[in-house]
Amino acid sequence: FRDRRSRRGYPLPPGPPLDPLIGHVRLIPAEHPEIFFYELSKTYGMAESLEAEYIAIPGRTMIIINSAKAAQELLERRIHSSRVFSDMYDLMGFGKVIAFLPYGKTLHMHRKMYNEYLSREKCLEYRQMQFEEAERLVDNIKQSPELFEDHLFVYATGTITRLVYGHAILTHDDKYLKIVRDIGNCMLQCPPPGSNLVDLIPIMKYMPSWFPGTYPATLARSFHPIVQRIYEYPVMDINDQLDKGIAHKSFLSTHLQGHREQGESYEYPLQEVKEAAPALYVAGVDTTFATSMIFILAMVLYPSVQATAQEEIDRILGEDATPTFDDRAGLPYVEYLVQEVYRWHNAAPTGIPHVSTEDDVYEGMFIPKGSILITNIRGITLDEDVYSNPHTFDPSRYARGEPYSSSHFGYGRRICSGRYFADASAWICIATILANFTISPIIGPDGKPVIPKEEFNTGLGKYVLLPTGMHVQILTRRNL
Numbered sequence: 001f002r003d004r005r006s007r008r009g010y011p012l013p014p015g016p017p018l019d020p021l022i023g024h025v026r027l028i029p030a031e032h033p034e035i036f037f038y039e040l041s042k043t044y045g046m047a048e049s050l051e052a053e054y055i056a057i058p059g060r061t062m063i064i065i066n067s068a069k070a071a072q073e074l075l076e077r078r079i080h081s082s083r084v085f086s087d088m089y090d091l092m093g094f095g096k097v098i099a100f101l102p103y104g105k106t107l108h109m110h111r112k113m114y115n116e117y118l119s120r121e122k123c124l125e126y127r128q129m130q131f132e133e134a135e136r137l138v139d140n141i142k143q144s145p146e147l148f149e150d151h152l153f154v155y156a157t158g159t160i161t162r163l164v165y166g167h168a169i170l171t172h173d174d175k176y177l178k179i180v181r182d183i184g185n186c187m188l189q190c191p192p193p194g195s196n197l198v199d200l201i202p203i204m205k206y207m208p209s210w211f212p213g214t215y216p217a218t219l220a221r222s223f224h225p226i227v228q229r230i231y232e233y234p235v236m237d238i239n240d241q242l243d244k245g246i247a248h249k250s251f252l253s254t255h256l257q258g259h260r261e262q263g264e265s266y267e268y269p270l271q272e273v274k275e276a277a278p279a280l281y282v283a284g285v286d287t288t289f290a291t292s293m294i295f296i297l298a299m300v301l302y303p304s305v306q307a308t309a310q311e312e313i314d315r316i317l318g319e320d321a322t323p324t325f326d327d328r329a330g331l332p333y334v335e336y337l338v339q340e341v342y343r344w345h346n347a348a349p350t351g352i353p354h355v356s357t358e359d360d361v362y363e364g365m366f367i368p369k370g371s372i373l374i375t376n377i378r379g380i381t382l383d384e385d386v387y388s389n390p391h392t393f394d395p396s397r398y399a400r401g402e403p404y405s406s407s408h409f410g411y412g413r414r415i416c417s418g419r420y421f422a423d424a425s426a427w428i429c430i431a432t433i434l435a436n437f438t439i440s441p442i443i444g445p446d447g448k449p450v451i452p453k454e455e456f457n458t459g460l461g462k463y464v465l466l467p468t469g470m471h472v473q474i475l476t477r478r479n480l
């Protein structure tokens, strides 16, 4: 009754019939929820309401946003910008990581720190470093092409550790790399936020470990000391470098230096700085790595696209030059290719869920306060009204006037803080690989090429999409 009164006569967005008590829980598949949401929008939507789908999970309403128009309206022009807090991630030590921060003062402070350090203009200063990391990537692949996946991960990590800590990764037993890998393993072993009993029934975290259903909490607690190292070790390391006068400029060194000079009156409290730094790693490494892997997959599956891009690089730069950021505007096909990597398979296909902070009415449909809003980025980039043959990797679509994707970095007040940096990392990585290597399928025992499948690890709450079974060979095409 209370629910109906608060809706003031407006219906919820359309959706499939509900199961008693459990709502739509049974419907949401364990794999590729983004495709399920996309298909659902075709079945249940009528003209205008195609854009949002309503899914109920116990105690929560989920609104799936399947069109750029609805995403812009709901996430840019109105305030639905909070996040789902995960008790389990909090127990692990990620409670203050921005991706889980609710709307409020702490969020504003963290976003301000990032906006200052990662603005479009500021990111121009990091280009030389990103270029150097791309050159290191090429050297590493040339030395051991069979380990290309490792090298791409080191590239993704190295660009972030240089940005955040001023630290270059030169060896595979690097201390920062180890911390980052250990944390990645912890996150892999923990069930995704919102999908476990501790997040659904927060009182579970106070129960003793023998109590049924508390295993995720026990696991998360056991990871806490490992996660703490990413907060403590860099601060200790950089303070030591500042003492010796050898610290490189970085996000953390800038703020630690600010504290040394201004003490308590420094704009950002030390604790907030300590918590803001690793969040850039958490949000930036896997997404950058996944984008480079999606590019590799596209090149194996679409060899003619690869050849066209390489022909453009050779023709415009000559056969003995390596691309720099100054060449970006002069390589239109490479640009289309990068944009198509973002659109074809998005590194974060369902974004990071937003939470609505107020009741709202959108196109005659009621969106209750506390709803979880999922931006189905994948659904948006498959919109057949916008993209012809949307499942095909076709950079030429942009030459025919189809628009670049506007959704892969999210929307509104929670749009990706690292988007300018991420875009530069992706572009220089892709352009440099295209100039130096040819990516092709491995040859099987029967002498035939083994074409990888378009398969990914996915699932609701697994934010990053990573191609699986990538057996490819990378051959050097020029020695610069």
Ligand code: HEM
Binding pocket: 098, 099, 100, 111, 114, 279, 280, 281, 283, 284, 285, 287, 288, 291, 347, 348, 351, 352, 353, 354, 375, 408, 409, 410, 411, 412, 413, 414, 415, 416, 417, 418, 419, 421, 422, 423, 426
């Ligand atoms: C190609 C690589 C990347 C992709 C596709 C990507 C995509 C996204 C998406 C979809 C979101 C959620 C936006 C929303 O809620 O509407 C996000 C959030 C975020 N990203 Fe990225 N990202 C990438 C790289 C990076 C990098 C390199 C950094 C840091 C240098 C970064 C920092 C962040 C942060 C801090 C947030 C959280 C913002 C918040 O909750 O307010 N991202 N990203």
